[in-house]
Structure formats: C-alpha cells, structure tokens
Amino acid sequence: MSTATGTGLYAPDYRTDLPDSPIPIFTTVASYREWRRKAAEERKTVGFVPTMGALHDGHLSLVNHSLANNDLTVVSIFVNPTQFAPHEDLSTYPRTLPRDLELLSALSYMSEARVNGTSTAASARGSSGYRTPSAVFLPSVQEMYPSGVSQQVAAQRGTFIEVKGYDEQMEGKSRPTFFRGVATVVTKLFNAVEPTNAYFGQKDIQQGLLLRRLARDLLLSHPDSEHLHIMPTARDPVDELALSSRNVNLSPAERHFAPTLYAALKAARDSWEGGKSKDDSVKTAVQLIHERSQEVSGKVDVALDYVDMNDVETFDVVDGEATSTVGKPIILSGAIWVGRTRLIDNIILGDDGTILD
Numbered sequence: 082m083s084t085a086t087g088t089g090l091y092a093p094d095y096r097t098d099l100p101d102s103p104i105p106i107f108t109t110v111a112s113y114r115e116w117r118r119k120a121a122e123e124r125k126t127v128g129f130v131p132t133m134g135a136l137h138d139g140h141l142s143l144v145n146h147s148l149a150n151n152d153l154t155v156v157s158i159f160v161n162p163t164q165f166a167p168h169e170d171l172s173t174y175p176r177t178l179p180r181d182l183e184l185l186s187a188l189s190y191m192s193e194a195r196v197n198g199t200s201t202a203a204s205a206r207g208s209s210g211y212r213t214p215s216a217v218f219l220p221s222v223q224e225m226y227p228s229g230v231s232q233q234v235a236a237q238r239g240t241f242i243e244v245k246g247y248d249e250q251m252e253g254k255s256r257p258t259f260f261r262g263v264a265t266v267v268t269k270l271f272n273a274v275e276p277t278n279a280y281f282g283q284k285d286i287q288q289g290l291l292l293r294r295l296a297r298d299l300l301l302s303h304p305d306s307e308h309l310h311i312m313p314t315a316r317d318p319v320d321e322l323a324l325s326s327r328n329v330n331l332s333p334a335e336r337h338f339a340p341t342l343y344a345a346l347k348a349a350r351d352s353w354e355g356g357k358s359k360d361d362s363v364k365t366a367v368q369l370i371h372e373r374s375q376e377v378s379g380k381v382d383v384a385l386d387y388v389d390m391n392d393v394e395t396f397d398v399v400d401g402e403a404t405s406t407v408g409k410p411i412i413l414s415g416a417i418w419v420g421r422t423r424l425i426d427n428i429i430l431g432d433d434g435t436i437l438d
C-alpha cells in the first residue's frame with residue numbers, strides 16, 4: 082500500500098493496491114454513482130455507515146442495524162484529514178483495511194422473510210434472505226477535496242461547512258476545528274453515497290446531534306434528519322469500556338484504567354438522579370477519576386479534559402445549581418487522556434426517545 086507522501090496527509094492510495102474482498106469496493110465517486118443509480122432504479126433502500134476504519138464491534142453494530150433495516154448497506158472508510166488539528170494523531174490513526182474488509186465480509190443478517198420461512202425474501206442478495214454489506218466506499222483524499230486540503234483552517238481553500246453555535250461546547254471546546262472537518266466530510270459523503278438512512282454511534286453524541294441539525298438546516302433529503310440514526314454505544318462486555326478504534330493504542334496498564342471514565346460518568350448520573358445539583362454530580366465524577374489516577378500514579382499518566390452536563394437541544398452547559406432540568410434530556414459527557422490516548426464517553430440523562438434509536 083503506497084502512501085501519498087506528497088499530500089503529507091498519510092493517505093494510502095488504495096486505488097493502486099486494494100486487498101481482495103468479496104464486497105464490491107468503490108474508490109471513485111463516479112464508479113459508486115453507477116452502482117447507486119442501479120439501486121435507485123430497483124427502488125432499493127440504502128443504509129450508510131460512515132467510518133474512519135480500524136473497525137470494531139461498535140462499527141459492526143451500526144452495520145448490523147443497517148443490514149436489518151435497508152435493502153442495501155454501504156460502509157465508507159475514509160480517514161478525514163480536516164477533522165484532525167495539526168497537532169493531533171492523523172499520522173498514527175490506526176489503519177487496518179485488510180482486516181476491516183474481512184470483518185465486513187463475515188457479517189450476515191437473516192432477513193425477517195427468511196426467519197418466517199416465506200419465499201418473499203426482501204433480501205439484498207438474490208432470494209437467499211441473507212443480507213451482507215453491499216459496498217465499501219473508499220474515496221481518495223484528492224477526490225474528496227478537489228480544491229485541495231489542509232489541516233490548518235487558515236490555509237484551507239474551497240467549501241467548508243460549519244454548524245454555528247453547536248461546535249464549540251464539549252468536544253468542540255477541546256477540538257475547535259473538529260466539527261468543521263466532520264460536517265464538511267459528512268456532507269460530501271452524503272452527497273456521494275445518497276443514503277436513505279445513515280447510522281452513527283452514541284459514543285460521539287455531539288457529532289450525531291450536530292449532523293442531525295446539519296441535515297435539517299441544509300434541507301438534506303439523503304438522508305433527511307429523521308433518517309439519521311444514533312445507535313447506543315457498544316461496550317466491552319466485561320468492563321464496559323466504550324469500544325473505540327484508538328483503544329488499540331492503550332498499553333495494558335492504560336487499558337486497565339480506561340473504564341474509569343464510564344465509571345465516573347455513572348457515579349455522576351447516580352448523584353444527579355439522587356437529586357444532587359449539577360455541580361455536585363460533576364464533582365463526584367471528577368473526584369473518582371482523581372482518586373483512581375492517584376492509585377496508578379507513576380504507571381499511567383492521566384489527565385482530565387472535561388466532565389460536563391449539557392442541554393441536548395442547545396448544547397448549553399446545564400446551570401450549576403439547578404435541579405429543575407430533571408426530566409429534560411441532558412448529555413453527561415467527558416473526555417480524559419490516558420497516556421497519549423484521548424478517550425470520550427457519555428450518558429444521556431432522561432432520554433425521552435427522541436435521541437437514540
């Protein structure tokens with residue numbers, strides 16, 4: 082696999098060196114559109130799971146949701162340079178395409194028609210009743226950014242999308258150019274892929290909600306905001322660490338510590354649901370992270386980025402002493418550095434059924 086060193090963007094050129102895969106791979110927008118046109122002629126629904134690769138069971142849970150609810154399922158793998166700040170980990174972001182393709186190829190969903198033993202299988206693959214991922218979209222950096230690309234906002238040229246007022250809290254506060262990059266690339270991916278439904282993970286809750294707003298504000302139809310689904314976070318079955326591509330970068334000691342973030346959020350949730358103020362609830366989480374980091378001092382470097390509670394609609398920070406917001410959905414989220422790996426997680430307090438699918 083060659084590296085497009087000329088761009089300095091650590092972009093493998095998959096068009097020249099593609100691993101074998103039983104799933105059709107489209108490396109250009111034109112070739113994908115040809116396939117998409119046929120799907121439209123056949124009136125097939127298309128589910129879409131955008132990813133940056135290094136797939137894990139969290140991604141696969143999104144793909145399984147798509148397989149269950151659409152005739153066809155497209156997965157994109159694109160490590161988007163513009164959502165990484167210049168000092169962030171674009172160069173070391175895990176890239177595991179051959180394994181990603183193997184994992185996707187092993188997925189299979191038995192459609193209801195097959196389960197019920199009827200012969201009217203609404204299947205994506207002939208009449209067998211089994212649905213498997215239909216296509217992998219693997220665009221190049223050059224095609225995704227025809228006007229050129231830079232991680233430095235000041236040096237960027239061409240069209241970028243910003244979702245004003247919703248990209249500066251929580252993750253946006255720590256990563257001020259992150260959502261500009263995400264909103265831009267996802268708009269491009271939506272334009273190329275033209276999905277009926279798109280699937281995102283709760284682990285990146287601000288991203289999912291911001292993209293719903295983008296779909297609404299830009300009057301998108303593929304997908305419209307109601308077809309942009311946010312699915313629950315998949316976790317390690319034993320210690321509940323949120324699955325994440327970057328977890329592979331954790332040392333054994335760091336991996337052991339990593340579930341502390343979710344434990345801290347759960348402690349804050351219990352405090353809040355027990356009637357304590359927002360300030361006290363957040364303090365409970367921060368205290369737990371602090372105590373556990375003392376226990377591993379000298380072995381694991383831990384740095385708290387933030388723990389906060391934000392309104393699910395406006396993303397405004399919940400008023401410090403208020404308990405009057407109980408009953409209204411709130412994002413309780415946090416980020417910590419464990420060694421050189423930044424972990425994020427969240428819990429929705431009082432989800433009223435409008436946030437997660």
Ligand SMILES: Nc1ncnc2c1ncn2[C@@H]1O[C@H](COP(=O)(O)OP(=O)(O)OP(=O)(O)O)[C@@H](O)[C@H]1O
Pocket residue numbers: 131132133134138139140142143280281282283284285312313314315316323324325326327328
């Ligand atoms: N544990 C998870 N459960 C459900 N969805 C997830 C999980 N982790 C990631 N996703 C979702 O998968 C999609 C692609 O995410 P991405 O490729 O960035 O993986 P990631 O694990 O979030 O990587 P990173 O290490 O960058 O956080 C996003 O919609 C993301 O929210």
Ligand SMILES: CC(C)(CO)[C@@H](O)C(=O)[O-]
Pocket residue numbers: 131132133159161164263266267285288
């Ligand atoms: C949505 C996304 C694929 C855009 O690059 C990325 O932010 C991610 O994987 O969460």
Ligand code: BAL
Pocket residue numbers: 133164165285
């Ligand atoms: N899932 C979030 C991708 C990122 O951190 O860049």
